[in-house]
Amino acid sequence: MTSPAALRQAVNDLAGDARCASWGVSRVEPLVEEHRRLLSWIRSGRHGSCTYLERRADILLSPDHPDFLDGARSVIMISLSIARPDPPRGSLGMSVARHVRGLDYHEVVARRLRSILSGLKVRAGGIHGRVFVDTAPVMEKVWAQRAGLGWIGRNGLLVQPAHGSFTVLGGIAVDAEVEPDQPAEDGCGDCRACVEACPVAAISGDRLVDVRACLSRLTSEQDVPCGVDLSARLAGRSAFGCDLCQEACPHNDSLPDGDPEFEPLSFMKEMSAREFLALDGERAEALIEDTSISSTGVARFRQNLASALG
Numbered sequence: 001m002t003s004p005a006a007l008r009q010a011v012n013d014l015a016g017d018a019r020c021a022s023w024g025v026s027r028v029e030p031l032v033e034e035h036r037r038l039l040s041w042i043r044s045g046r047h048g049s050c051t052y053l054e055r056r057a058d059i060l061l062s063p064d065h066p067d068f069l070d071g072a073r074s075v076i077m078i079s080l081s082i083a084r085p086d087p088p089r090g091s092l093g094m095s096v097a098r099h100v101r102g103l104d105y106h107e108v109v110a111r112r113l114r115s116i117l118s119g120l121k122v123r124a125g126g127i128h129g130r131v132f133v134d135t136a137p138v139m140e141k142v143w144a145q146r147a148g149l150g151w152i153g154r155n156g157l158l159v160q161p162a163h164g165s166f167t168v169l170g171g172i173a174v175d176a177e178v179e180p181d182q183p184a185e186d187g188c189g190d191c192r193a194c195v196e197a198c199p200v201a202a203i204s205g206d207r208l209v210d211v212r213a214c215l216s217r218l219t220s221e222q223d224v225p226c227g228v229d230l231s232a233r234l235a236g237r238s239a240f241g242c243d244l245c246q247e248a249c250p251h252n253d254s255l256p257d258g259d260p261e262f263e264p265l266s267f268m269k270e271m272s273a274r275e276f277l278a279l280d281g282e283r284a285e286a287l288i289e290d291t292s293i294s295s296t297g298v299a300r301f302r303q304n305l306a307s308a309l310g
């Protein structure tokens with residue numbers, strides 16, 4: 001059997017080769033305080049339409065659940081940085097949040113995770129693992145904090161000393177013991193910049209977000225019509241996702257350039273929002289196909305865009 005230290009060395013080598021911004025390892029342990037916080041968030045109704053979090057709270061709290069990975073003992077977490085230089089002023093890319101300007105992050109992160117897992121299988125035959133990036137009810141920020149990547153900030157996101165919060169996360173649960181990291185310490189101090197920056201009071205300061213109000217959710221949800229209320233709230237803001245609570249965060253000042261795979265796609269840089277709205281449906285759909293806007297659909301995106309343009 002491969003030792004926890006040797007597996008850890010393999011994780012370091014493979015995650016480095018996969019050009020991850022950061023990575024770390026946590027033991028699979030019961031999430032006691034997190035369970036309490038999750039239940040109180042759900043009880044207060046702040047999970048809104050994210051009802052699957054309520055239905056699958058059992059897996060959310062333990063990746064060794066038989067429906068996820070029976071016998072999981074360690075969680076390997078990675079992050080990739082999406083901090084790329086801004087596209088030109090007035091471009092479509094400046095009308096949407098950073099995580100949807102480039103290639104769909106689910107695909108990009110999953111590819112890196114699969115390469116790490118197959119490398120681990122070569123080095124430690126017999127190891128089983130399961131990859132997740134938004135694809136399973138696993139609390140990615142919690143495991144990332146436990147794996148030492150960063151802390152969960154008041155804006156409800158994982159903040160890292162070297163990469164801020166403009167990152168995307170993913171992980172692998174494995175049925176072997178890998179030498180773990182120390183959990184990261186809180187770095188928010190007395191700051192409340194994100195709480196003050198949120199235009200819809202979706203952040204109250206307890207590090208949990210009110211999904212019912214959050215513009216990120218409201219702009220990406222297919223089943224919530226873009227009614228009069230939402231249209232008014234979107235005017236002059238992002239048409240898909242929302243970065244306001246991150247832009248306010250001092251840990252996101254002067255970040256180094258992130259992963260080249262998240263460079264905004266050329267139409268995001270070259271086309272204005274009005275030009276995009278003037279395209280026929282099929283052409284518009286083809287353009288957003290490789291971004292994560294595609295799961296919401298072009299019709300809804302265009303409604304949002306029209307509202308954002310006022």
Ligand code: B12
Binds near residue numbers: 038099138243
């Ligand atoms: C549901 C969801 C949303 C919801 C709810 C957001 C939220 N903060 O929970 C909505 C739709 C609003 C949303 C929006 C966004 N999302 Co989102 N989302 C998720 C998803 C699928 C699940 C998150 C979850 O489980 N929430 C439930 C709550 C209860 O869990 P939690 O926030 O982790 O809370 C626990 C901890 O905070 C912990 N905790 C907090 N403080 C403390 C203190 C102590 C002492 C302890 C012990 C524990 C503790 O306890 C809590 C309860 O257990 C994750 C992917 C995943 N599977 O994890 C992506 C994810 C969180 N989203 C992501 C992104 C990028 C976004 C947006 C930035 C996109 C955008 N630009 O529009 C916005 C940001 C909004 C915001 N301020 O959070 C990234 C975040 C990356 C990062 N750096 O953190 C993730 C991880 C996806 C990914 N794979 O990269 N998202």
Ligand code: SF4
Binds near residue numbers: 200216241242
């Ligand atoms: S993403 Fe926007 S709406 Fe949601 S909590 Fe952050 S600032 Fe508020």
Ligand code: SF4
Binds near residue numbers: 154159188192195248
């Ligand atoms: S803005 Fe301030 S309070 Fe909010 S996450 Fe960043 S450091 Fe923490």
